[in-house]
Amino acid sequence: MAATPMVCRSGRTRVLAIAFSLAALAAQQAQAGLFDDEEARRQVKDLAVKTNERLDTFAKGQIELANQIQALREENSRLRGQVETLTYELESARKRQQDFYVDLDGRLRKLEPQAAANVEARPAEESKPVVEAPRKVVSDPAAETREYEAALNLFKANKLKEAAAAFESFAKAHPESTLTPSAQYWLGNAHYALHDCKKAIDAQRVVANKWPAHAKAPDALLNVATCQQELADAKGAKSTLEALLAKYPESAAATTARQRLKK
Structure with a gap:
């Protein structure tokens, strides 16, 4: 009859040991879960930082590209203006050259003998009948x-x-x-x-x-x-x-x- 209390005490000890083990395991899992959450937050934070850095780089690139496009537009506009100016000057120079040559031609023509100035005098003996040759078509100067x-x-x-x-x-x-x-x-x-x-x-x-x-x-x-x-x-x-x-x-x-x- 004396052995019974010993058996009960031993059983309770085992139950307590198991309970302590379960509690320790739960505590370890809770601590591990806590560490996992912190690591996840850290990774999210790092990812956010890297994403922001990439966005900043992309934004700077976009701004630089926009500036380059604007500079090219301005350069294109400037060159177009120069081409239009040169075209106008070329046309004006060609027109002046034509006017010069036309004016020179007019001056030279004044020095050239005109057909009207070289009309031969009629024969002195107009009364004498002469057989006329076929007449040439007379030009009109x-x-x-x-x-x-x-x-x-x-x-x-x-x-x-x-x-x-x-x-x-x-x-x-x-x-x-x-x-x-x-x-x-x-x-x-x-x-x-x-x-x-x-x-x-x-x-x-x-x-x-x-x-x-x-x-x-x-x-x-x-x-x-x-x-x-x-x-x-x-x-x-x-x-x-x-x-x-x-x-x-x-x-x-x-x-x-x-x-x-x-x-």
Whole structure:
């Protein structure tokens, strides 16, 4: 009977031991859970910091890119303005050059003999009947001048295609006119302004070959050389310039030819 209390005491001891073990295990799990929460919070905080840093870097990059785009827009606007200015200046210079040549042409024409001034005197014996030969169609210098100046005004107004057609029509309609060499010359200039160097060369060569004594013949040869240079025919251009110097050594075109041959 005395053994019974010992058995009960031993059982209670085991129960208490188990209870303490369970409590310790629970405490350890609670402490581990606490540590896990802190680690998670730390990682979240670190992630937030890194995310903010990345956002700041991205924002700075966006601002820098926007500034670069704005700078490029401003540069593009500036360059567009320069191009427009240069285009206007080029057009103005070309217009001034055309006006100069037209004015020069007018002055030269005043020095050229006009057909009306060279009308021969009638025979002294008007009363004597003479068998008349078939009459040639008499040209009208005043009408020719108006037609020529109309074509020249088209060129001056930069209506190049119309001017080329008008000069060509004039040359065909009035092959014997004193204005035809000039019309042929301006026909070549119109083709050159239209960037058709081959037609320009053909027209200017007609002036130099058909009317070699005309005031525009040296300039016509110079224009031929210019077109040959633009067509990359350096040998042909040199030959034309040398021919110009040989035929018209005292002309203004010869001075330009010498300068070109020195280059």
